[in-house]
Amino acid sequence: MILPDRSRSVFPWLLLAPFLILVALFTITPLFGAAVLSTQQTFGPGTTRFVGLSNFKNVLADPLFWTAFKNTLIFTLGSVLVQLPLALMFAMLLNQPGVRARSFFRLVLFSPVLVGVVYVAMIFFVLFQKRTGLVNQLLHGIFPSWDIGFAWLDQYIMVALILATLWQYMGFNMVYFLAALQNVPKELDEAARIDGASWWKRFRHVTLPAITPVGSFVVLLSIIGSVQVFELPYLLLQGSTGVDNKGLTIVGYLYQTGFQSGDLGYASAIGWTIAIVLAACAVLQRMLSGRTEQQRGVKRATRGGDA
């Protein structure tokens, strides 16, 4: 007869095998590769020289790295602080049951996320042109004092990036917040309203705690995505890093050193620096959402006691 036990212990591994093989080849091998590479100086994939930790030392002493770091930080702060509050606001507006055509509005606001980064760059490259671009023409039409030669793609490339990304991802984040808002206890909100609590008090003490678990996840996703920004500035600036390197981001610098100068070792050291920063953000998020989960647990327990 067949051996059911053996087939049962082998079968799970058969299901996992394709995933495990692919991860071993294309995630774990490159990860170790990145660790080894970061201790080497390379000239293309062929020639290497062991340099110990000096790549990391050089990264931290490299003024271009810090320019890229500063630009990336500006972009990340701009994205998170402008985009997420707006996304939450539109989620709350479109979560009100009496508003007509809610799903149509949601679809319109969400639709830019379907547009790939190359196409966003193609569109905004033309829209952000100095005299001929629609953005300057509209702003000049509304505010006659607006300089029609406003240099979106030179001096103000980071503002342009924040705006283009706002256009692309605001609706996407709104959808996350809409999902989060379904966790807001309706009875509690209604009770607070009847007790005469102000809008701000209800937002602060009912809505915010309920959406924090998903909300902190959205913040984390947003930070991870923003820190890795590269393709949009690369395409908008046509492969350059902009006036005074104003459009240079960390991943852009990684790409430049690795694929244009051919020093994969230095690029890997930059990659590890990004990984460490992001890991710190992830740990912070877990601590934050763990804390609020605990608070919620306590609240739920007391509510259960009331009933």
Added chain:
Amino acid sequence: MSMLVSKPRAIATYCVVVPACIVIALPLVWLAIASLKTSEDFFASPFLPRGDGFLGIAWDRLTLDNFRNLFSKTGFARALLASSLLASVTATLATLISAAAGYALARLHFRGKRAAMWLVLACLIVPAPLLLSPGFAVLYRLNLLDTFLGLILPAIGPAFGVYLFRQATISSVPSELLEAARMDGCSEFRIFWRVALPLLQPMIAAFMLITFLGVWNNFINPQVVLQSASKFPLAVMIAQLKDVYSQDYGLMMAGTMLSILPVAGLFMLLQRDFVAGLTSGAVKG
């Protein structure tokens, strides 16, 4: 008690939401019109060209020439084929592999399961840029540079997909059902294929869509892996239009328009699955 909002509040909401929708839609409307304009009209007016036609617009000056040129002068048709092929093959394989692994991690009992789960979670936090240069070296050693396989293989074992399918299996494939099938003498493979997979249908649809869109819109991987222009998918081909036809804005906008339309159309049709799939990770995680 109903929670309908009062009239003034509804009106205030429209006053914010409608202008926002117009601002969001404007670049896409502009794009659609730009793709229909000649080079002379392109910068003459921001939207439709002025003339003596209906509503003071020169309708007869709109043209489909940009689209014609796109197919006759550039490699658009070939790039469209490459993108369709890459996106559908990657989406199908990535979904199958993720579903199999996710199901095993959610409902099967075996030694080493904990370690496998840790591996999935660890892969989730590895940032993609870190793997860019050493991943390039791996493809170089496997002789996969400048091949479609070099793009497909690294993309079909997504830890994110395994994680999503594990969550979906836990919430929609009941253990009792699997146990009952086992009692009836079903083989483990049949249980996975005939009992679990049909129940995972919504996640399968969502994940296939997400992966398809991701591959369709991906720029950096084909840019790094592929070298011969004859293999370029749409994203790379369109980005290069700017270098070759730098003055022909109508052509570039027509190419952009035709690259967005197929996927955008598909997703508008299937948006419920799509949105459910995108948010499930956050809500259940």
